[in-house]
Amino acid sequence: MRLVLLALVSVLLMTLDHRQQLADPVRQGLAAVVWPVQQAVSLPIEASQRLGEHLASRQQLVDENRELRRRYLLDQARLQRLQALEMENQRLRDLLGSSGQLGETVLIAELTRVDLDPYSHLIQVDKGSVHQVTVGQAVLDAEGVMGQVDRVGTHGAMVRLITDPSHAIPVEVNRNGLRTIALGTGDLNRLELGSVPINADIQSGDLLVTSGLGGVFPRGYPVAEVERVVLDPGEPFARVSARPLAALDRSRKMVLVQGGALGRMPDLPAVEAPAVPSASEPAPAPGAVPPEEAPDAASPPAAVPGEEAQ
Known part of the structure; x- marks a missing residue:
């Protein structure tokens, strides 16, 4: 209940x-x-x-940030040649009727060590011979040319910067194609142009790009910007200084250009060595004419210049 x-x-x-x-x-x-x-x-x-x-x-x-940084570095390394290619295309379009091709293979490397020697500008990267890095290979960052590979190890390489006192890089003025050589000064913010004639067409603000001469650096990559031009009438050459475009003291990632045939010289045609007379054959006397080149006895002698006038 x-x-x-x-x-x-x-x-x-x-x-x-x-x-x-x-x-x-x-x-x-x-x-x-x-x-x-x-x-x-x-x-x-x-x-x-x-x-x-x-x-x-x-x-x-x-x-995502790492991937975007990698893509940005690659894109900047490819796009920094755009201005140089446009100027070259403008100068050569009437003659060639075609534009240049960007065909270099690149390898991304990261800074691992900086040489503290004040008399040399060397840095170490994390790519070596196992990554097909070779001596003399061009090194760039997102803004311009940094230097070239100086020594190669198994898993690392030493890069000599363009401002090193012992470094020189062939360049040309992008505005008019004037060729010269940019020399390192030991200052990360200054390059010197050697042997520039005093009447050369160069001025402050001109862009210097690699000329491709020497077979090390690909042609058309930005190197520096002209900052000062000093013309002394008593000197045969002008004193020209330029500011490197690459962030030599700040870049941690860089691009190693694997240009393939950039460092190879063209094959020269084979030249046959002159025949060496054997011991049994007498050597021709000095001034003697070989038999096959001797004039025919029946043919008249060649006229001596001035003889006809006489």
């Missing part, structure tokens, strides 16, 4: 609650009391989920 009575009371209460919402105040009060307990229980789970999402999004951003 007690069970039946309690069941009838429960049914009555549920019916009244469903129709009149009599238990809402009690339910709201219990929810307010239980809410801190629910939050305390779910806090570790929510914290772990948020931490996982934060780490995943951060790692994703780091990966």
Whole structure:
């Protein structure tokens, strides 16, 4: 009977609650009391989920940033030749009717060490002979030419910067094609141009690009910008200084240009060595004419210049 009575009371209460919402105040009060307990229980789970999402999004951003930096470096290394190619195309379009092709293979390297010797500008990169790096290979950053590979190890290489006192790079003025040589001065912010005639057409603001002479540096890459031109009437050559465009003291990533045949000289035609007379044959006397080249006895002698006039 007690069970039946309690069941009838429960049914009555549920019916009244469903129709009149009599238990809402009690339910709201219990929810307010239980809410801190629910939050305390779910806090570790929510914290772990948020931490996982934060780490995943951060790692994703780091990966995307690294990929974008790599693409930016490659694009800048390819696009920095655009101005030089446009000027060259403008000068040669009437003669050639075609534009140049960018066909070099590049390898991205990262700075690992800087030589502290104040008399040489050397840096070390993390690419070596196992990555097909060779001595003399051109090195660039996103702005211009940095230098060339000086020594190669198995997993690293030493790069000599263009400002090293012992370094010289053939360049040309992009505006008019004037060729000269940019010499290192030991100052990271200054290059000197050697043997520039005093009447040469060069001025401040001119862009210097690689001329391609020497077979080391590909043609058309920016090197420096002319800053000062000093003309002394008593000197046969002008004193010209330029500012390197590459960030020699800030770049950590750089591009090694693998130009393939850039460092090879063209094959010369074979020249036959003159025949050496054997020991059994007498050597011809000095001034003697070989028999096959001797004039025919029946043919008249050649006229001596001036003889006809006489």
